[in-house]
Amino acid sequence: xxxxxxxxxxxxxxxxxxxxxxxxxxxYVTVVLDPYVQGTTYTYNAAxxxxxxxxxxxxxxxxxxxxxxxxxxxxxxxDEQYETGGVKCWCKMTHPAVSRWVFYFSRSAAxxxxxGCAYDCGYHVRYxxxxxxxxxxxxxx
Amino acid sequence: MKxxxxxxxxxxxxxxxxxxxxxxxxxxxxxxxxxxxxxTSSTVTNAANKTWSATFPNYTxxxxxxxxxxxxxxxxxxxxxxxxxxxxxxxxWCQMQTPLSSYWVFLDTYATDSACTSGCAxxxxxxxxxxxxxxxxxxxxxW
Numbered sequence: 001x002x003x004x005x006x007x008x009x010x011x012x013x014x015x016x017x018x019x020x021x022x023x024x025x026x027x028y029v030t031v032v033l034d035p036y037v038q039g040t041t042y043t044y045n046a047a048x049x050x051x052x053x054x055x056x057x058x059x060x061x062x063x064x065x066x067x068x069x070x071x072x073x074x075x076x077x078x079d080e081q082y083e084t085g086g087v088k089c090w091c092k093m094t095h096p097a098v099s100r101w102v103f104y105f106s107r108s109a110a111x112x113x114x115x116g117c118a119y120d121c122g123y124h125v126r127y128x129x130x131x132x133x134x135x136x137x138x139x140x141x
Numbered sequence: 142m143k144x145x146x147x148x149x150x151x152x153x154x155x156x157x158x159x160x161x162x163x164x165x166x167x168x169x170x171x172x173x174x175x176x177x178x179x180x181t182s183s184t185v186t187n188a189a190n191k192t193w194s195a196t197f198p199n200y201t202x203x204x205x206x207x208x209x210x211x212x213x214x215x216x217x218x219x220x221x222x223x224x225x226x227x228x229x230x231x232x233x234w235c236q237m238q239t240p241l242s243s244y245w246v247f248l249d250t251y252a253t254d255s256a257c258t259s260g261c262a263x264x265x266x267x268x269x270x271x272x273x274x275x276x277x278x279x280x281x282x283x284w
Contacts, residue, residue: 027175027176027177028173028174028175028176029173029174029176029241029280029281029283030171030172030173030174031170031171031172031173031241031283032169032170032171033169033170033171034169035168035169058284059284094242095242096241096242096283096284097170097172097239097240097241097242098238098239098242132168133167133168134168136168136169136170137167137168137169137170139170139240140239140240
């Protein structure tokens with residue numbers, strides 16, 4: 001996979017050693033969000049319902065909401081999701097591109113969702129390529 | 142591995158000298174934007190919400206505008222404005238939303254709040270379309 005990324009970066013003429021996926025050449029800014037690249041760390045703010053996952057190429061950040069709309073793990077919804085205080089946790093990337101809302105899981109209580117949803121989003125974007133596929137794959141080209 | 146790369150290249154077709162494009166190959170999202178290439182048109186898509194778009198040969202850039210009381214200098218980035226940019230003031234800020242989301246970048250100062258409210262989104266669209274220096278500042282603020 002590293003070879004694949006480096007080859008791709010080379011084609012985009014992005015030679016910086018740490019620019020394996022996000023490249024800024026003299027003229028082109030190129031971003032490649034590859035779900036097979038795992039994050040290194042993550043942070044979250046439960047009160048603000050925000051999360052950030054650090055990748056080798058930069059930070060990916062987003063928001064979380066809890067409502068009562070169900071879904072399947074790692075699958076993006078075509079609908080906008082809103083915070084209503086429910087038990088269903090949804091994640092959305094807002095930076096460096098905007099994804100659709102991706103379903104994570106149903107918590108047992110609304111308070112658990114409120115406390116843990118932002119954490120869950122950052123954690124699974126870091127660790128789970130299937131979940132990342134749902135997030136990165138739902139950005140509208 | 143080579144097959145995957147070839148497939149990605151074929152699927153995305155971003156490698157012509159003047160190409161700028163966004164694409165997805167399976168679940169990998171790729172966006173490549175030229176700083177120097179001007180757009181062909183621009184417009185305010187929603188005046189009340191201060192949203193705008195600029196059309197380029199191979200894609201469209203959309204974004205938001207905001208007027209607030211946070212001053213800046215030309216082309217400077219304000220990362221603190223990332224989630225809340227404010228909605229009243231004489232200082233005009235622009236943010237790219239798609240195909241990549243940028244931080245807010247200062248554009249201009251207006252004489253009055255109302256002048257900023259009515260002019261900022263259009264000014265953002267025009268700057269992204271035609272001002273390579275400003276477009277570069279936006280693109281360099283993605284990370």
